[in-house]
Amino acid sequence: MSPTVLPPAATVPAPGPAAAEAATAIVDPAAILARQAARESAARTYARSLPVVPVRASGMTIEGADGRRYLDCLSGAGTLALGHNHPVALQAIRELLDSGAPLHVLDLATPVKDAFTTELFASLPEEFARDARIQFCGPAGTDAVEAALKLVRTATGRSGLLAFTGAYHGMTAGALAAGGDSAARAGLGGSASTPVRLPFPYDYRCPFGLGGPEGARVSARWTESLLADPKGGVDPSAGMIVEPVQGEGGVVPAPDGWLREMRRITSARGIPLIVDEVQTGVGRTGAFWAVQHSGVVPDVMVVSKAVGGSLPLAAVVYRGELDVWEPGAHAGTFRGNQLAMAAGAATLRFVRQERLAERAAGLGERMLARLRALHRLLPAMGDVRGRGLMLGVEIVEPEADADALGARPAAPGLAAAVRQEALRRGLIVELGGRHSSVVRLLPPLTMTDEEAEAVLERLAEALDAASAAHRTVPAARSGVRG
């Protein structure tokens, strides 16, 4: 590392209060942010664009150390189905803490795990749950993706993998290989074997220049013909991994008919279909599991984020016939997080009992309609899309020429300005998508109508303000053809 990377000693801020005192101490947000910038990795992400120092949170509101309150539409990257500190999750955590039950037990059986598994299985599509097995994994979504890939490779004896353009499955080596971001794989050297990359239907920037049902039909046709072609160059496939709605890829929902085609094509060839529900699960898209919109029954499902009720938990669930693993074939120290299982079971139960998936569907539809109305007025909004409470606005160069399908170049600079203007108005949103130009909304399923209204108002103002500034400072334009 070059010595110039380190800040000069004089600018390194003094150490902060000890961790135990930090929560209650009167904090100086600027000093904390400066210490973070000096000490934490250059790879830090959200902290760069959201210079907020959260000290309290409830529902979808975060309070910063500066006393400002923010509506949180990031929700821990889609983790907080019930928002921050929901009483149902907190009660489950407190009860377990007070009960004297062990908090860490590797993969031993406990009543807490038993209850979690029962609740999770009850939420799954019935045909899938009937003969399902579960492997608890290390606590992150990427760990469960890794386990899923290993499982299908073991069960089929094949090594090839089918994955999609725009996909995101995590940051460990196998998951990165399955993702669409080749730049993110750079640090792995040659160790990541690249899967066969198939076209995910993306209406706004259809790879076939078609869009709509025709674009999806051609995408399925390409997949089928490639797999049928004896000289297509495709090694025998251990599995196909797909997100029912691409999240990090820019909130791109897979059309139901297309997903059914993927099921038909994989079934016909004995290729296990792995559905990555890490971000889409637990009511987020308006069904308990997003795959239920299409009626597709997968062979493997990867779950994490919301299933832990705001604490780290991840698992891979799969058809019994794939369960050919030897004892110890997949292990890990942190596979028995009892607090996460207790909070997760309570969260799953609450989402089911309160029909929060239906609420997400209705509220999401109303928000989408409002965003579409705005879309007609604001040329910086290239596309508005989503499913349930997983919504995205693709930000484009307002004055650039549109392509034959009506899409204009992505505008990452303008998208970053929208995020910034939103933050100034007390709204936390993140960006995703091909050129980080899609504003993503992942509010909790418990968001009230009034909160939804405030989100839309603040976002509309932010879009307006960023667009106005963009018009007056043409040098700031940074359009990228998608």
Ligand code: PMP
């Ligand atoms: N799969 C999907 C679809 C995701 O959205 C994510 C995280 N955004 C992951 C996997 C990886 O999860 P984690 O960050 O917990 O490793």
